[in-house]
Amino acid sequence: MLQLKNISKSYDGVTILKNINLEIEKGEIVSILGPSGSGKTTLLNLILGLVDVDEGNIIYNGKDLTNVPMEERGFNIVFQDYALFPHLNAYKNITYGLKNKPDISTKEEVDDLIRLLGLEEHLNKKIDQLSGGQKQRVALARTMVMKPKILLLDEPLSALDGVIKESIKDRIKTIAKEYHLTTIIVTHDPEEALTLSDRVLIINEGTISQYGKPEEIINAPANNFVQEFILRQLEIKKNNIFSLFRKEQNNNIIWQVG
C-alpha cells in the first residue's frame, strides 16, 4: 500500500500542493484528475522521487520513502512524450533496461508482455515507423519489463483518439489486474478517469476535492467543484453528442420531406 501523509509542496513561495493525504491499495488503478496547473504532475513526480517534498511523508508497504532517491524506490513512469530511443527498433527499446539488469524479466515474460500489448508485428520497426498508439504500447512494455512496484503514467491517452484510445485503456486495465500492479495515472479528462480507474483523486488548486470510486463521484459529488467542473464537462460532452444526433435526424427528415 502507498500512503501519502500531509504532503505539501511549494515553488518560489507559491503553494502547489497542500496537505495531501492519500492511500492507494496494491493493484489499484488510481487517476489523478484536475484542471491544468492544479498540481497533478507535481504529485506524480513527488511519488516517483523526481521532486522532493517540502513537508509530509511517502510510505510504501510501511517503509518511509520520503528521502529515498528515485532509483531506489522501484517505481517507474511512462512520460507523456514516451521518451523512446529513435535509433533503436521497438524490440530494443522494450528490452533496453534489461541490458544492465537481465535477471528482472525472462525471455518468456518479455514475450508475454509483447503479446498482451499486441506488439508482435512491430518489433523490428524503428520508432518513427510506429503510430502514436504503437509508441505508447512500446513505452508501456519498456517500463513493464522492469517490473516496477508502481506504474506511473502521465497523460497516457492524450495523444490518442477513438478506438485506439479504448484499446490502450483496456490494455492498461488488463495489465494492472493481471500483474496486480498499482497504477497511478495523471489525466485532465473526466471521462478517461472515471472509466479507467478503481478510484479517482480529484485535485483543485493543490488540494483534494474528492477521492472515491467513479460511482461515488458521479452519484455523490462532494462539492461544487466536482459538480461544476467534472460532472458538467461530462454533461456537455453527452449533450454535444445528442445534439449532433438530433441534427442528423432532423436533416434526414428535411431531406425525406424535400
Ligand SMILES: Nc1ncnc2c1ncn2[C@@H]1O[C@H](COP(=O)(O)OP(=O)(O)OP(=O)(O)O)[C@@H](O)[C@H]1O
Ligand atoms: N519546477 C517548477 N518550478 C516552478 N513552478 C513549477 C514547477 N513545476 C510546476 N510548477 C508550477 O506548479 C503548478 C502545478 O503544475 P503541474 O505541472 O503539477 O500541474 P498539472 O495539474 O500537471 O497541469 P497540466 O495539466 O497543465 O499539465 C503550475 O502552476 C506550475 O507552473
